[in-house]
Amino acid sequence: MEIRTYKNQEIKDTPHKVDVRQLYDKDSAQAIHIKLKKGESLKPHKTPVDVFFYVLEGLPTIHIGDENIQCEKDSLIESPADIVHWLSNENNRDARILIVKAPKPVKTSKIL
Numbered sequence: 001m002e003i004r005t006y007k008n009q010e011i012k013d014t015p016h017k018v019d020v021r022q023l024y025d026k027d028s029a030q031a032i033h034i035k036l037k038k039g040e041s042l043k044p045h046k047t048p049v050d051v052f053f054y055v056l057e058g059l060p061t062i063h064i065g066d067e068n069i070q071c072e073k074d075s076l077i078e079s080p081a082d083i084v085h086w087l088s089n090e091n092n093r094d095a096r097i098l099i100v101k102a103p104k105p106v107k108t109s110k111i112l
Contacts, residue, residue, distance in 0.1 A: 004023050004024075006021045006023060006033035006035075006096075009021035009022060009023060009033070015043060015111050016041075016042045016043055018034060018035070018036055018037075018040050018041075018042065019034065019035040019036075019037075020032060020033075020034050021033045021034075023098075025104065026104060027103065027104055028102065028103055028104065029100060029101065029102040029103060029104055030100070030101040030102075030104045030105070031098060031099070031100050031101075032098070032099040032100075032101075033056075033096065033097075033098055033099075034087065034096070034097045034099060035094055035095070035096050036058075036060060036087060036088070036089035036094065036095045036096075036097070037089065037094055038089060038090070038091060038092055038093075038094075039089070039090070040088070040089055041086060041087060041088035041089065042086040042087045042088070043086060043111050043112070044063070044084050044085070044086045044111075044112045045084070045085070045086065045109045045110055045111045045112055046082050046083065046084055046085075046109060046110045046112070047079070047081060047082075047085070047101060047105060047109045048081055048082060048105050048106075048107045048109070049081050049101050049102060049103055049104070049105045050078070050079070050080055050081050050101070050102060051078075051079045051081075051085070051099060051100065051101050052076055052077060052078050052079065052099075052100050053071075053076070053077045053079065053087065053097050053098070053099055054074075054075070054076050054077075054097065054098040054099075054100070055071050055072065055073050055074065055075045055076075055077075055095070055096075055097055056073065056096040056097060056098055057073055057093075057094065057095060057096040058073070058089060058091060058093050058094055058095030058096060059071070059072055059073075059089075059091050059093075059095065060087050060088065060089050060091075060095035060097055061087070061088045061089070061090060062077045062079075062085070062087055063084075063085060063086045063087070063088065064077070064079045064083060064084075064085045065083050065084060065085070084112060
């Protein structure tokens with residue numbers, strides 16, 4: 001059994017310049033933990049595979065296509081492949097989101 005906690009994973013250097021930590025990385029899927037402080041956001045981008053977001057903490061706004069919805073803890077949000085999406089946090093408390101990409105992308109996401 002292999003157990004990982006996000007606090008023990010190193011912060012990845014990404015174009016988004018926020019706290020991004022890889023938790024799982026296999027051919028079948030990829031799981032990433034993101035922590036957004038007040039005012040932080042990901043850059044709009046497209047991912048070549050389906051993605052889902054699971055809100056662990058806070059009230060982040062999930063932007064998918066033309067929709068922008070503030071989502072509460074324990075919400076799961078689906079984003080189909082090749083649709084522009086990003087996350088933002090306009091609240092005073094931190095937001096933590098688990099992102100799962102399945103299958104693991106073989107091409108990189110396209111930052112817009």
